[in-house]
Amino acid sequence: MADDFLELLVESREAATELGAAPSELRKRGILAIADAIEAQIDEIVAANCEDLERGRATGLAENLQDRLKLDAARVQGLADAARDLAQLPDPIGDVLREFTTDDGLRIAQVRVPFGVIGAIYEARPNVTVDIACICIGTGNAIVTRGGSAAESTNRVLVGLMQRALESVGLPAKSVQTIDPFGREGAGRLMTARGYVDLLVPRGSASLIERVVTESTVPVIETGSGIVHVYVDGSADLEMAREVVLNAKTHRTSVCNAMETVLVDRAIAETAVPMLLAVLVGAGVTMRSDGVEGTESLPDTGWATEYLAMESGIRIVDGVDAAIDHINAFGTHHTDSIVAEDAGVVSRFLQRVDSAVVMHNASTRFTDGGVFGFGAEVGISTQKSHARGPMGLPELTSTKWIVRGDGHVRA
């Protein structure tokens, strides 16, 4: 098995070399061929998915994971539509980022190139298989997926049809491969395949991401959980604060950019706290704190809790510096917002909160690749290296320096 595994990765590398050299137009045709193939095989995809779902129900897979696992005809159609949208996005490959000529006439340019081989590890989300494969083809990268045992039948069908679709337009089939047949051991080997895998993208639960980040020896993009805050400053427009907080918490609770804790400046706590409690409790949110009247107690994880539900922390803090300290201590460096009118306070918050996205007078729900105009959902990076915040196609590329001389030698 050891050799089969490395052989698969070598095939991915060879496919990556061809794919990376293929013109943009051909790669776009590959994505469109995948969209067509998905549409043509909706029945087979749904049937394979039913197998996975039945096995999931039989083995007691959690309800929310069953929902994520499920691909009905409408969701499959959505995958084809998303692939077609992706084929319309600008291709970042070949973009010249910097360019200059040295005094002695050496021409130096930095251009965007594919990474090469990208690995993706996720769980029970067969839609990611198509998403990430199309994003990788769009950026000239070969993709190796580990989609998890729960979605194995669905993923097998999806990978097979994508390989045939790529081949039909003259692109290497092995641009898309899966290591699912290697089971759990395969995930571990992928994480340590230095020289074979150029970048690893985990998507899924906090525990999965933690495992990938700590065990990997290949570079990883950490797409993270969101313990997201809104701080209501003493200088805030309270009506605005009410609307922003309500939207950040209740617009959609199961997502990483939903608010988990509202921080309120002590200077206005007497009016702001009852007002915020009224609107949030009125919307059905269970409020939790360390002693604020009319709230439940905090869970064992305290302020470092990602509820992903109609529950929220509320804390009274001594002004903007205490809010910044709370956020940097308990947050996950994802998205944090201030509602305030005092320009000095706003600028202090935006500068000192150490998060991928910092906001002023806006709901945290806006941290989203779609809102940012990236068109494709690669994930939201909570690390500071390579990519930070919502990731678009350029974030799945590397760069290369191209130096052109006329026989230049160094004196």
Added chain:
Amino acid sequence: MADDFLELLVESREAATELGAAPSELRKRGILAIADAIEAQIDEIVAANCEDLERGRATGLAENLQDRLKLDAARVQGLADAARDLAQLPDPIGDVLREFTTDDGLRIAQVRVPFGVIGAIYEARPNVTVDIACICIGTGNAIVTRGGSAAESTNRVLVGLMQRALESVGLPAKSVQTIDPFGREGAGRLMTARGYVDLLVPRGSASLIERVVTESTVPVIETGSGIVHVYVDGSADLEMAREVVLNAKTHRTSVCNAMETVLVDRAIAETAVPMLLAVLVGAGVTMRSDGVEGTESLPDTGWATEYLAMESGIRIVDGVDAAIDHINAFGTHHTDSIVAEDAGVVSRFLQRVDSAVVMHNASTRFTDGGVFGFGAEVGISTQKSHARGPMGLPELTSTKWIVRGDGHVRA
């Protein structure tokens, strides 16, 4: 000790917050104060360095490491001069990389920000202590160094004087700290200090870098060894090839951008090989191959050898594709050059060789932050994530998205 170690990193984080918020002008003044302090304390630095050198000689430190370890008065002056040069470079912090307004009026900007806390692990090179500290102050980052036991006395003096210099201009002393007192265990803890260290930069031997890359759970920039090639194509101007190859191999042999293997197109081998052997052997280079007449045999590491000496491999290959395959298989993705006149061959080589820097008709010795105009030596990245090739100040920064609304909520 556990608590002392984490406490030190927390102090670095606090210093990073202040330093990151300090205006560019103040950070430049900090660097200049360091340059002044180094000049004023040349004698103390040299005396501490003598202690390290004596201990090194007594414990059998290798000659080349003794040379790297050594700081005489001229070298110390060089450190002060380099710091002053660095203070003149443009400050990347605050640069706006992308900026747009959404249809409903949300203003979104991506700006350069410091990483926060950067760790550096290196060996017996006290000049790196000053270099990396000044680069970090220039980019608003706090630095935690592990400079190794061989240079401990020198580094203690350097860190102390840098801390006092920063304090004298009103910047936090703890912007520069060392974990040398924690010994070898400290290096391991630094590599796994997730949340405390934002980026780790190893500099030194291949084995040191390998250890940092494989053991770290914090993001790492791999600055690498260079198994660097020049390919002489059948279409090459042979006189140009001779000069480029000679320069790439012999201009300076101990550096990562020096050539280790010359590949020769079989189509011209009959004339080119004797010509290249004559010039290289004539310059004192021991030539090694798998059977080319007039050469010695390859070492046990075969083509994957970084000689860093007046030795070189030479191999006859079947054209550009075989050269590309050789380079991608045995190289370290650092720098590779083609000498050729055929435009199609050149473009195939530049596209398919998977290295940080690819060159046409130029000596590999040009891969250098100075040549690229970056001014400061951060190292040459051989990984594809975050930074690739020579690194300047911008490569030691992260980004942050700043979103400004007027009470915007998501519909």
